[in-house]
Amino acid sequence: MRVCYAAQLLSGTVSSLMKSRGGEEMKMSAWFAGLMNKWFDLMNTRLNYSYNPDLKPYTTIDDPRLKWLNTFLSELKQWKSSLTGSVSEQSKQFLSHQTYDGLVSTSMAIAELVKFLLENSPEGSYVLTKRLNQDxxxxxxxxxxxxxxxxxxxxxxxxxxxxxxxxxxxxxxxxxxxxxxxxxxxxxxxxxxxxxxxxxx
Structure with missing residues (x-):
């Protein structure tokens, strides 16, 4: 799946639709879509952030969004620890290990990188994670x-x-x-x- 399609599927709009029409059966799916929607926003901060505060540039090392990344990882770990059944059954109830490891390493790296750049930059600097590229x-x-x-x-x-x-x-x-x-x-x-x-x- 391409990232742009994943971002559209795991969006706030889809999460709200699941909550309003999916009932109890879609509760966890709506939670996960909302969780990933916020994560995608924090990975794409920009100058033209419109009305979404999660898309604002990072300007301080005390930004609560950086602390939220730790909360994000904690919720994924809690989800993983709550799984029951055999190993094969648990693998079907959770993310693939490649996806999980990627989310963990990316979240930790972005948080530390943003802090490092802001600490070693002149006053008034900001960080746009949309511009970060590992290609x-x-x-x-x-x-x-x-x-x-x-x-x-x-x-x-x-x-x-x-x-x-x-x-x-x-x-x-x-x-x-x-x-x-x-x-x-x-x-x-x-x-x-x-x-x-x-x-x-």
């Missing part, structure tokens, strides 16, 4: 795994070798759209233009 980091480790080929669990020495390979590739990579080859002058460590232009296909 470059994922791309880097993906490139690292690709360099290791079948070796998916490199040791520290192999990791250093893969890092050197990636750095060398960056240094000798030609620029897209240029009509000259850029080469390394290894003697002086400079990048110079190859006098022989590329042939256009």
């Amino acid at each position: 470059p980091l994922e791309a880097y480790f993906g490139h690292m795994r690709q360099t290791g080929r079948r070796n998916e669990v490199p040791n520290i020495h192999q990791y250093a070798q893969f890092e050197n390979v990636i750095m060398c590739k960056k240094n000798i990579k030609s620029l897209k759209g240029s009509n000259v080859n850029h080469v390394i002058d290894w003697k002086h460590g400079d990048v110079c233009d190859d006098p022989m232009p590329k042939r256009k296909k």
